[in-house]
Amino acid sequence: MSGAVDDAALLERFPYARIDHDNKHFYRGWLGERLLIQRCEGCADFHHPPKPICPRCWSDSLVPTQVSGRGVIHLVMLLHQGPPAEGVDYARAPHPVVTVELEEQEGLRFTSTVVDCPSQEVRIGLPVELAWIERSGAPFPVFRPRAGA
Numbered sequence: 001m002s003g004a005v006d007d008a009a010l011l012e013r014f015p016y017a018r019i020d021h022d023n024k025h026f027y028r029g030w031l032g033e034r035l036l037i038q039r040c041e042g043c044a045d046f047h048h049p050p051k052p053i054c055p056r057c058w059s060d061s062l063v064p065t066q067v068s069g070r071g072v073i074h075l076v077m078l079l080h081q082g083p084p085a086e087g088v089d090y091a092r093a094p095h096p097v098v099t100v101e102l103e104e105q106e107g108l109r110f111t112s113t114v115v116d117c118p119s120q121e122v123r124i125g126l127p128v129e130l131a132w133i134e135r136s137g138a139p140f141p142v143f144r145p146r147a148g149a
């Protein structure tokens with residue numbers, strides 16, 4: 001575990017994020033390049049984004065649980081303009097934003113960008129896997145096409 005990072009240090013590592021007690025485990029996972037999704041001990045459902053109780057059974061026994069990061073693109077947006085982001089040049093190529101349905105559970109989705117893939121090849125149904133880039137000096141989870149996809 002990367003538990004050596006206390007809450008104050010965590011806030012400093014992700015100045016652009018709104019970190020609270022519900023999502024701090026999620027961001028702490030990033031520092032160890034692990035995608036941690038809350039899983040309910042009551043009904044075993046994963047849910048994201050993090051909430052204080054399980055939206056399905058209302059249990060508050062929630063455990064940050066590492067997921068594989070493998071999934072399939074569910075939704076694609078190609079941004080031609082947007083907020084300034086490190087490594088993003090909207091004028092050069094549209095910036096892909098994808099929502100990926102993770103393989104752990106139907107309907108469990110996580111939104112980020114895609115790397116190592118020309119934007120015209122980003123499409124719904126493309127199998128992807130998790131990758132990590134650096135943004136603002138900290139690891140940032142993204143997706144890339146799965147080998148052989």
Ligand SMILES: [Zn+2]
Nearest residue numbers: 040043054057
């Ligand atoms: Zn539950």
